[in-house]
Amino acid sequence: xxxxxxxxxxxxxxxxxxxxxxxxxxxxxxxxxxxxxxxxxxxxxxxxxxxxxxxxxxxxxxxxxxxxxxxxxxxxxxxxxxxxxxxxxxxxxxxxxxxxxxxxxxxxxxxxxxxxxxxxxxxxxxxxxxxxxxxxxxxxxxxxxxxxxxxxxxxxxxxxxxxxxxxxxxxxxxxxxxxxxxxxxxxxxxxxxxxxxxxxxxxxxxxxxxxxxxxxxxxxxxxxxxxxxxxxxxxxxxxxxxxxxxxxxxxxxxxxx
Amino acid sequence: xxxxxxxxxxxxxxxxxxxxxxxxxxxxxxxxxxxxxxxxxxxxxxxxxxxxxxxxxxxxxxxxxxxxxxxxxxxxx
Numbered sequence: 001x002x003x004x005x006x007x008x009x010x011x012x013x014x015x016x017x018x019x020x021x022x023x024x025x026x027x028x029x030x031x032x033x034x035x036x037x038x039x040x041x042x043x044x045x046x047x048x049x050x051x052x053x054x055x056x057x058x059x060x061x062x063x064x065x066x067x068x069x070x071x072x073x074x075x076x077x078x079x080x081x082x083x084x085x086x087x088x089x090x091x092x093x094x095x096x097x098x099x100x101x102x103x104x105x106x107x108x109x110x111x112x113x114x115x116x117x118x119x120x121x122x123x124x125x126x127x128x129x130x131x132x133x134x135x136x137x138x139x140x141x142x143x144x145x146x147x148x149x150x151x152x153x154x155x156x157x158x159x160x161x162x163x164x165x166x167x168x169x170x171x172x173x174x175x176x177x178x179x180x181x182x183x184x185x186x187x188x189x190x191x192x193x194x195x196x197x198x199x200x201x202x203x204x205x206x207x208x209x210x211x212x213x214x215x216x217x218x219x220x221x222x223x224x225x226x227x228x229x230x231x232x233x234x235x236x237x238x239x240x241x242x243x244x245x246x247x248x249x250x251x252x253x254x255x256x257x
Numbered sequence: 258x259x260x261x262x263x264x265x266x267x268x269x270x271x272x273x274x275x276x277x278x279x280x281x282x283x284x285x286x287x288x289x290x291x292x293x294x295x296x297x298x299x300x301x302x303x304x305x306x307x308x309x310x311x312x313x314x315x316x317x318x319x320x321x322x323x324x325x326x327x328x329x330x331x332x333x334x
Contacts, residue, residue: 091286091290094286095282095283095286098282098311099279099282099283102278102279102282102311102314102315102318103278103279105315106278106315106318106319106322109315109319110319110322110323110326113319113323115322115323115326115327116326215311215315218311219307219308219311222286222307223303223304223307223308226286226289226290226293226303226307227293227300227303228300228301228303228304228307229299229300229301229303229304230304231301231304240308243308243312244312247312247315247316251315251316251319251320254320255319255320255323
């Protein structure tokens with residue numbers, strides 16, 4: 001169900017699911033988008049929960065809903081990208097994805113090497129609660145609404161950019177969007193059920209994995225746009241992932257020493 | 258050997274400091290694009306350049322950052 005292509009188009013197809021083809025790019029885009037969005041949504045959930053616990057659920061939900069509306073407006077304003085020529089679009093997307101990936105990967109490597117603190121949702125939750133508890137409550141709780149709005153808008157924009165970057169090449173937007181939607185549903189369900197920050201997910205390892213995937217996608221797409229010939233053809237994407245993973249592990253090891 | 262690696266690391270760290278990492282990628286891609294327009298660059302070489310360039314830049318950036326953090330820690334900051 002992930003990636004729909006007409007049979008007469010040039011494809012990277014591996015398998016058929018009913019009348020549609022599922023491609024490695026489609027699967028990869030969905031997984032990368034799911035994991036990247038999961039990390040962003042978890043961070044947003046932590047702050048929204050802190051706002052709900054300290055300032056009340058009306059403020060938390062109002063701020064979050066306002067941010068979601070703003071994001072929908074942003075998406076509508078950006079409009080369809082279909083009019084852009086394919087080759088420059090693929091190159092731009094490759095460069096953008098590679099830049100995103102390098103940023104994620106750099107921080108993840110520094111974290112895993114013990115040079116900057118690991119991201120801790122419990123600590124982030126405690127910090128947000130302390131900060132919000134010191135602000136005096138008013139009839140219209142600006143502090144609570146603003147905190148929920150800010151975090152949902154910021155993380156949401158990152159998700160939109162990631163989905164656009166991952167999904168733009170080879171028409172993988174639908175699987176990328178499905179990945180992000182699944183992550184949102186998973187985080188929402190966990191938040192409603194648990195009512196506390198989700199600390200059991202290995203977020204720091206996820207961030208490393210997402211950085212590796214984004215770098216692999218970015219280099220693959222930018223390379224294709226510039227006419228690169230990847231060894232192994234369709235198998236190049238997972239191989240690129242392995243190469244980036246090996247490089248990241250080497251860097252972690254080198255900086256730990 | 259260790260000294261050579263250390264020197265290479267220092268050089269790369271100098272040329273690709275952390276703040277330049279984001280600017281490096283578009284610049285590097287533009288250079289490869291230009292090279293493919295001006296010279297008969299084999300597609301396999303393009304693939305290698307497009308992967309190894311950002312990888313080396315990332316390594317340099319990580320190393321530069323790590324050095325800064327270590328120095329800050331040593332200074333008690």
